[in-house]
Amino acid sequence: MLEQISSVVAAPGTVANPKAPMGKAVGYVINQWSAIQRFVEDGALPNENTACEREARPIAVGRRNYLLVGADSGGERAATIYTILGTCRLQGIDAATYLNTSVLYGIFAHELAHHMYGDSAAMCGHFHAMELRADCIAGQVIALVGITPDHFARAIEEISWYASDTHPAGSHRVQAICRGYCSRVG
Secondary structure (H helix, E strand, O other), rough: HHHHHHHHHHOOOOOOOOOHHHHHHHHHHHHHHHHHHHHHHOOOOOOOHHHHHHHHHHOOOOOOOHHOOOOOHHHHHHHHHHHHHHHHHHHHHHHHHHOOOOHHHHHHHHHHHHOOOOOOOOOOOOHHHHHHHHHHHHHHHHHOOOOOOOOOOOOOOOHOOOOOOOOOOOOOOHHHHHHHHHHHHO
């Protein structure tokens, strides 16, 4: 059947006027021929891309907000989190169950501490101090919500071990989190 359609569409003089609606349709078929073949040969492919567009919509809507993620590494981390959450949703997996709760509490508390203290990219040169203060707060919150030391250890494993322009080395961050954790646990 595809061969018959191809021979008719590709035949010279199939359409007299390429600007007419039928001419545009034939041009579309010719331009999209490989995609049409894949669609016909694989019955699992949807005949529209609404799901793909629906997944991309939050990214387009929030594009202006993403200017405020801070450093490039912050944008990369946000993209990672959005990818994980989107994949969970598409697979029908409960994201809260999938993600380690202690990590989520730690991330939320860390970012909330930045907000509470008014930390911003304008405070150049003080990034490491801001991060360590936020890590200490994250450790306190993890302790307050009753995260066990085992869960806490898993949360610590998620920290990058290499220092950057904006974040201190993981060993320093772990010390700050432990200080906050121990100040609440005793």
